Amino acid sequence: MLSSLLIAVSLAVMPQDPAPAVVPAQAPAATESDIPKVTASRIWKEAKLRRPIQLVQRPDNNDLVYIAEQSGRIVELDRSKDPVTTTTWLDYRDPVNDQFNEQGLLSMAFHPKFATDRRVFLYYSADAPMREVLASMKVGEDGKPDPTTATIILEQPSFEWNHNGGTVLFGPDGMLYLSFGDGGSGNDPWGHGQEMATWLGKVIRIDVDRVEAGQTYSVPADNPFVGQAGIKPEIWASGLRNVWRMSFDRSTGDLWGGDVGQNKWEEIDLIRKGKNYGWRPREGRHPTRGVKDASDDASRFEEPVAEYDHSEGISVTGGFVYRGAKHPSMQGIYLYGDYQFGTVWGLRYDTKANMLTAAPERLFRKRFCIASFAELNDGTLLMCCTEGGADGPGSIYELAPTAD
Numbered sequence: 001m002l003s004s005l006l007i008a009v010s011l012a013v014m015p016q017d018p019a020p021a022v023v024p025a026q027a028p029a030a031t032e033s034d035i036p037k038v039t040a041s042r043i044w045k046e047a048k049l050r051r052p053i054q055l056v057q058r059p060d061n062n063d064l065v066y067i068a069e070q071s072g073r074i075v076e077l078d079r080s081k082d083p084v085t086t087t088t089w090l091d092y093r094d095p096v097n098d099q100f101n102e103q104g105l106l107s108m109a110f111h112p113k114f115a116t117d118r119r120v121f122l123y124y125s126a127d128a129p130m131r132e133v134l135a136s137m138k139v140g141e142d143g144k145p146d147p148t149t150a151t152i153i154l155e156q157p158s159f160e161w162n163h164n165g166g167t168v169l170f171g172p173d174g175m176l177y178l179s180f181g182d183g184g185s186g187n188d189p190w191g192h193g194q195e196m197a198t199w200l201g202k203v204i205r206i207d208v209d210r211v212e213a214g215q216t217y218s219v220p221a222d223n224p225f226v227g228q229a230g231i232k233p234e235i236w237a238s239g240l241r242n243v244w245r246m247s248f249d250r251s252t253g254d255l256w257g258g259d260v261g262q263n264k265w266e267e268i269d270l271i272r273k274g275k276n277y278g279w280r281p282r283e284g285r286h287p288t289r290g291v292k293d294a295s296d297d298a299s300r301f302e303e304p305v306a307e308y309d310h311s312e313g314i315s316v317t318g319g320f321v322y323r324g325a326k327h328p329s330m331q332g333i334y335l336y337g338d339y340q341f342g343t344v345w346g347l348r349y350d351t352k353a354n355m356l357t358a359a360p361e362r363l364f365r366k367r368f369c370i371a372s373f374a375e376l377n378d379g380t381l382l383m384c385c386t387e388g389g390a391d392g393p394g395s396i397y398e399l400a401p402t403a404d
């Protein structure tokens, strides 16, 4: 996320990419946009937060929300109280390594059947050796995670401090999905995005419910590359640089992701089974230079749903499709933003016809850093932000149309 700026600066000496723009596979529909004006209002001002990087709600409780702070602390917020109350739900700052600004506790997810399966899943950076960890922990009778039940499901060694992904979440199929960055540095020097023998630069899909003795997960039989030599069978989609945030559309089941760009293009992708999203031969809809690959062969790659260049933002934060009942005019709109610029856009996309039905529209730009969007059980969309730059205090905002 935020290090896009650092990367962009550190790579300023590299030859600039003169790649010509290619025509998008599907041009935006030429209809008048029906995307309403949307604004963000701060909520829960009493909550004292530091670098909130994700907010999730328990599937079985509408009052309690959980806010993951990058340091490794998780805050439980009771929104049924007025004013809201917060308590430290888990202090995992010791196992979590947040030395550099893309490291830390990066994502969390409750088991979708949390009422009966009391596991919470954490994705975080660890040190010595530097690696990313997916772990689970049981929530005890006292309602808090019990660190003595922590189980490491998988680990991925880090090549660099940056591009660590990642979002952990469950699909409507009950499977666990996790996004890995390309291993870091800049311009994917190891070629991980296209290398199918690594999880780096991929979204993976695993089953944490049907697990044989001695294992921590199983590979679903319908994963796209099961049984293919030289390919990690956990891989669901490839050619991704650093999907910081992704989400499922609760209505259609589509997986949406924001793939953070190098120094030119930020992209929104519909992440589909077995598809290749082009990194590093391509950034957004554009071929890159300096790769031994058919970089102008767009047919091998899945094009983004939307993209924007670095005059409009430098680090995309994937959002959610709004499916709440409260704001009919926002229904079906995919909202996403830019971490560094604080801009939020909305678009509509027909995922069956594979075309935009409302081109990306800039809804607002505010002076905060958008670390994440969040979806409550009732479909309400929120944002986790830091004020006054990346190190400012954390705040939660609610997204709503200015008029319904």
Ligand SMILES: [Ca+2]
Binding pocket: 239, 259, 267, 277, 278, 279, 282, 283, 284, 304
């Ligand atoms: Ca791409």
